[in-house]
Amino acid sequence: MSNPSILILPGDGIGPEVMGEVKKIISWFGDKRGLTFDVSEDLVGGAAYDVHGVPLADETMAKAQAADAVLLGAVGGPKYDVLDFSVKPERGLLRLRKEMDLFSNLRPAQCFDALADFSSLKKDVVAGLDIMIVRELTSGVYFGEPRGIFEENGERVGINTQRYTESEVERVARSAFELAKRRRNKVCSMEKANVMESGILWREVVQRVHDEEYPDVELSHMYADNGAMQLVRWPKQFDVIVTDNLFGDILSDCAAMLTGSLGMLPSASLGAPMENGRPKALYEPVHGSAPDIAGQGKANPIACILSFAMALRYSFDQGDEATRLEQAIEKVLADGVRTADLMGPEGGTPVSTSGMGDAIIAALDASL
Ligand code: NAD
Ligand code: IPM
Ligand code: MN
Secondary structure: OOEEEEEEEOOOOHHHHHHOOOOOOOHHHHHOOOOOOOOEOOOHHHHHHHHHHHOHHHHHHHHHHOOOOOEEEEOOOOHHHHOOOOHHHHHHHHHHHHHHOOOOEEEEEOOOOOOOEEEEOOHHHHHOOOOEEEOOOHHHHEEEEEEEEEEEEOOEEEEEEEEOOHHHOOOOHHHHHHHOOOOOOOOEEEEEEOOOOHHHHHHHHHHHHHHHHOOOOOEEEEEHHHHHHHHHHHHOOOEEEEEEEEEEHHHHHHHHHHHHOHHOOEEEEEEEOOOOOOEEEEEOOOOOOOOOOOOOOOOOOOOHHHHHHHHHHHHOOHHHHHHHHHHHHHHHHHHOOOOHOOOOOOOOOOOHHHHHHHHHHHHHHHHO
């Protein structure tokens, strides 16, 4: 049987830097655990635009469709801000999500004990935190029509459309309930049903899926603005949060700070199960290309490495190895190894991106 395949798309800015550390980790699992992957690499975002004039070449799209898992670093950067909207780096990522139909975006926010003191919130509020945001990823205002910039009554008008079909809400709701069953059995659905018809439909459909298929899961509904406030007031009230594409984008950056840094938050974007029982899948950190620190070896690679741990768990049935990797990260943090974004007010000497990767590999070695 052939090895499972991974397509690596490092992208732009700190993307290639953090992905460099993931490549070391993949090699470690091959050398030390006999988990061998067929790894190939290609371009996405600005890096693809520079070579192909588009942020995702059709051949790359085809490779992504065929891969067992795609790992993506980050896309975008100031150099590309002037480009026409249709070829901006971010369009490449959105095309991958849409064409692979990756409707369920899992963004877990876990506070490692060693970082509980470091969050901008009080230790009590974040210690032991473990929540999962499920963000709808292929619809909503990101993709709704009509959209564009039009002339109207002698001035320009910018239009985007929030649009959800029942089946789009149903499938992401199911994904949230399924996750909750394996966690603390609680789902909170967030929308703005008080002001948006799409929110009314969202709430009704989530409730129906619950009543018909998951009556034993505890379900609550919350307006997304209150949800944002509750996330910083007392985040431990949540287990699984399910929400739309735009609210999920914003709420997950917010949740990132509960863990200490945006450089800590991984994600898995999953489609429906294929014939082999596995979902199409793309794994990427929640953070972007961080132009302010790119090229300086300062980026925290943990979000990207934790995204690979999610790949081990969700695409390759290697839950134990995923746990091994997560525990190695926990140990390194407990030992006080910190990239610059994790330095508290007391200061100290941060390690570089590769210093963090090396420390995690040493902890993996020690786990054998
Ligand atoms: P960003 O996430 O790139 O950076 C926000 C802040 O967090 C910056 O101060 C950055 O230095 C810091 N940060 C982010 N990741 C870090 C890491 N791993 N280690 C240490 N610090 C880290 O968001 P932005 O500045 O708003 O966007 C920059 C570019 O990235 C834009 O072009 C945006 O469109 C793109 N972007 C891409 C993705 C993606 O590829 N999935 C996600 C978000 C933003
Ligand atoms: C994210 C990013 C993307 C989004 C951009 C880069 C398209 O912010 O993955 O969180 O808005 O979904
Ligand atoms: Mn985002």
